Amino acid sequence: MNQLQLTSHLRYEVSERTSFAFSIVAARTPHQTVSHEGIEIAGDVPWTLEPYDAGSHQLLRLTAEPGELDISYTASVAVDASSAEPDELDEATFDDVPANVLPYLNPSRYCESDRLGGFAFRLFGETPAGFERVRAISDWVHANIVYEAGSTDGSSSATDVLLQRAGVCRDFAHVAITLCRAIGVPARYVSGYGVGVDPQDFHGFFEAYIGGDWYLFDPTGMTKANALARIGYGRDAADAPFATLVGHADLVDKSITVAHVDVPEAEPAAASTA
Amino acid sequence: MNQLQLTSHLRYEVSERTSFAFSIVAARTPHQTVSHEGIEIAGDVPWTLEPYDAGSHQLLRLTAEPGELDISYTASVAVDASSAEPDELDEATFDDVPANVLPYLNPSRYCESDRLGGFAFRLFGETPAGFERVRAISDWVHANIVYEAGSTDGSSSATDVLLQRAGVCRDFAHVAITLCRAIGVPARYVSGYGVGVDPQDFHGFFEAYIGGDWYLFDPTGMTKANALARIGYGRDAADAPFATLVGHADLVDKSITVAHVDVPEAEPAAASTA
Amino acid sequence: MNQLQLTSHLRYEVSERTSFAFSIVAARTPHQTVSHEGIEIAGDVPWTLEPYDAGSHQLLRLTAEPGELDISYTASVAVDASSAEPDELDEATFDDVPANVLPYLNPSRYCESDRLGGFAFRLFGETPAGFERVRAISDWVHANIVYEAGSTDGSSSATDVLLQRAGVCRDFAHVAITLCRAIGVPARYVSGYGVGVDPQDFHGFFEAYIGGDWYLFDPTGMTKANALARIGYGRDAADAPFATLVGHADLVDKSITVAHVDVPEAEPAAASTA
Amino acid sequence: MNQLQLTSHLRYEVSERTSFAFSIVAARTPHQTVSHEGIEIAGDVPWTLEPYDAGSHQLLRLTAEPGELDISYTASVAVDASSAEPDELDEATFDDVPANVLPYLNPSRYCESDRLGGFAFRLFGETPAGFERVRAISDWVHANIVYEAGSTDGSSSATDVLLQRAGVCRDFAHVAITLCRAIGVPARYVSGYGVGVDPQDFHGFFEAYIGGDWYLFDPTGMTKANALARIGYGRDAADAPFATLVGHADLVDKSITVAHVDVPEAEPAAASTA
DSSP states (O other), X not given: OEEEEEEEEEEEEEEEEEEEEEEEEOOOBTTEEEEEEEEEESSSXXXXXXXXXXXXXXXXXXXXXXXXXXXXXXXXXXXXXXXXXXXXXXXXXXXXXXXXXXXXXXXXXXXXXXGOHHHHHHHHXXXXXXXXXXXXXXXXXXXXXXXXXXXXXTTOOHHHHHHHTEEOHHHHHHHHHHHHHHTTOOEEEEEEEETTOSSOOOEEEEEEEETTEEEEEOTTOSOOGGGEEEEEEESSGXXXXXXXXXXXXXXXXXXXXXXXXXXXXXXXXXXXXX | OEEEEEEEEEEEEEEEEEEEEEXXXXXXXXXXXXXXXXXXXXXXXXXXXXXXXXXXXXXXXXXXXXXXXXXXXXXXXXXOOEEEOGGGOOBOOGGXXXXXXXXXXXXXXXXXXXXXXXXXXXXXXXXXXXXXXXXXXXXXXXXXSXXXXXXXXXXXXXXXXXXXXXXXXXXXXXXXXXXXHHTTOOEEEEEEEETTOSSOOOEEEEEEEETTXXXXXXXXXXXXXXXXXXXXXXXXXXXXXXXXXXXXXXXXXXXXXXXXXXXXXXXXXXXXXX | OEEEEEEEEEEEXXXXXXXXXXXXXXXXXXXXXXXXXXXXXXXXXXXXXXXXXXXXXXXXXXXXXXXXXXXXXXXXXXXOOEEEOGGGOOBOOGGGSOTTTGGGGSOBTTBOGGGOHHHHHHHHSSSOSSHHHHHHHHHHHHHHSEEOTTSOOTTOOHHHHHHHTEEOHHHHHHHHHHHHHHTTOOEEEEEEEETTOSSOOOEEEEEEEETTEEEEEOTTOSOOGGGEXXXXXXXXXXXXXXXXXXXXXXXXXXXXXXXXXXXXXXXXXXXXXX | OEEEEEEEEEEEEEEEEEEEEEEEEOOOBTTEEEEEEEEEESSSOOEEEEEETTTTEEEEEEEEOSEEEEEEEEEEEEEOOEXXXXXXXXXXXXXXXXXXXXXXXXOBTTBOGGGOHHHHHHHHSSSOSSHHHHHHHHHHHHHHSEEOTTSOOTTOOHHHHHHHTEEOHHHHXXXXXXXXXHTTOOEEEEEEEETTOSSOOOEEEEEEEETTEEEEEOTTOSOOGGGEEEEXXXXXXXXXXXXXXXXXXXXXXXXXXXXXXXXXXXXXXXXXXX
């Protein structure tokens, strides 16, 4: 078990009445326990916490009037990943993929897996199926995409990133997810807090459905399963942005800290916190 | 209440062991009751029916060996749409959209709403919000897209269709869904059986989230809410294809019939069967 | 005949040795006579003027060392457009299009006319062929695209602009060119100096090949044929940017003036300066 | 000098009056001499041969009435490529690229070089500039794209092909051209007749501007400079299709033969026939 200490602080200048949905709250899962959690919002702004999918994704929602909006979130998160032997994690055959996992085989806005079948099979068609193949995909993304702040924007999809060979964490995840789906492995996007993310920010990584569960991978290589606290997940980054807003507000400050409380455990070979 | 009688018949030549997931079974919802249902599969092919989302989408799954696969589905479906007065169906403000509806505001593979904000606001920004605005979108799609079999394929998205101004039912739905999301109205794809679809085939239409519920629209204009039996739904057609398969099989016959059992009721002004 | 007085002034901060090709020099054509022309480049920077296509496009080329690069161009340009009666300007049949005009029927990077056949024929297929049909296309672009500085960038093509319904002068021209080519009318991009461009900048418009010659259109509606001095032309804006550079330099000042020297003549119904 | 014997035979069923422009006639260049040329068109169809760019591209043009159109072309072509030492062929610096070569640095419809800067520099940024870098690009395309008839269509561009990793000869050329332009090497598409093309058809390859001239490369690896007779060239395949037509006609037969008349010379290390 690993104990992480998180804080995030967001400050907006709100120029007209604006509704927000924040994905900044640590998820509750059988493998992730949240304690000493605090949400502080300056002024008298009412807010709600709306659990989604049994708490594995919690939305902080509020409507702010013009002026400053200042939000602080702190939590202690105990992450107790299930671990498994990579050799025992097989890819599911199509008929073994449960109905609620099937959508993660479909293409999505930022992961056009229907367009990358040839590419994916050319690169990974000969790799033995299973955990190691997904790791090969994650490693390939790490080796072939350059991390470059500002190289992409909110409209950049996996095919865009593959063509320009540069992106940020969400783009790394999108390319890996797309390649997984293209070869028939369900994959989804996860947002979270990661120790080692540089510069420290919210982080995006991915999970693949293998061995009957969702296993974590971070193709940026910046962080490890035992140093990641999950927030939410979805088909791609569109489903788990740290903030969605309708109205008009400028983000003027964002600062995140994530740290191990004690010495982290050894990294498991394959880890799941879903 | 409207009583529909459905049949679908699919025949494949399976050339290697192939896994199938069919979305051809009528959904169970508070507004749709299924009776006299029969699934017949020639030969000794084991199959399962996997309910998804509390039965509102039922997947027929099986694995077929090489040879012929012959599937017949029949059902009587009583559709008892809730109806409402269009004037009373307001668009939800962002903070009133429930967390599990929020994903239907996001762009998806075939509905790139993030790219069509300008287009949508130019066309519908001045239209008063509510049911009538969604109807205006559906009507605009009907008036501006030509129904043309074979004009699109499985990779065609709403932007492709908008540029070529031609498509089939799924494309009409995708364009309408995209425009809805672009102006802030949650929208989703629905597949089903529709009386009046010509040539008779599985049908695709859409639902918009207004007045706190999901209301039906068919931008092809071919069918009506009281003549539609729903099968499944999702973010776009990728989530509800009549068949998904992994392996190799050729569809050699597909025939669908849909009919009213008795005189249909008058079409409600706004109808929901979700 | 119309007499225009032009100036342009460009200032760069050059941070490494940089090669430039400028399209800022007024073209020499049978309909455009240049006098009192001056090119001033501060410091001891050697430059050449490379005529292209018999002077109808003149490239100012130079290589600058690190430091400031300051370029001033002035010219008096007499524009004596040929004019014609719109009714007499027929579209050429394909076999009457000369070989050197045929490339302007082909799709280009920013004018994907191969993708817009359906769109173009739906809008303009019934319009009688000839000058008036091209004018209808130019007018449609004017009415349906919003002029919005910063709404596009160097990668935006006609299809992008059609989807977002906003752009700047080059985008207006690209959409019109694309629709022309899609219905079989050769069309090309022209850059120039235009009286009335607001804010005053280099301008982009287009020419269509009708009645055996190239006729001018400005879908932004900002300027007129008798108030336009041409610089260069090509398949789309990629061929006639005011500056292309290899190296590294920042444009820190750009100012353009264009004015009639005397009272402009009445605008001809159809004008050509090619 | 290599002597090639060519024939092409095209048969159409013309269902309405149709205008054709064929690029099937061997080019006249200082390095390519055509003799014993014959054009036979069954029936009484008038045709013209329109030289373009001083004969380096000859268009065969005609208008056919409904019925059968049957065209045979034969020629003996002596190809006497200039050859050079690869080591001596430098890439031109931007200021040494002549104005009429500059357009071949621009992106075109099927060669979106503006989108592939990152990709190209990542792969070839460290390769020493010159002939060998272009050869490295051509070899990379050969190694990474699979030749697969029917994998692309007339709307497939270099980025599409890069993502699906499959295509036909025009696609191989497009990807190579795009990568060349992206790193600053002018490149253009060439169509022709090639010994060794399998299945025998018209062929597409490319030329890069190095050492002050245009040198030939065939990334499909199917043929060699001394076994290629050029027809036409352009920015991409849109400029040199074997046939363009306006009207309605179906191609019902196409057969091409290309053969060496005598033992071919040894392949030069670098060859130009422009």
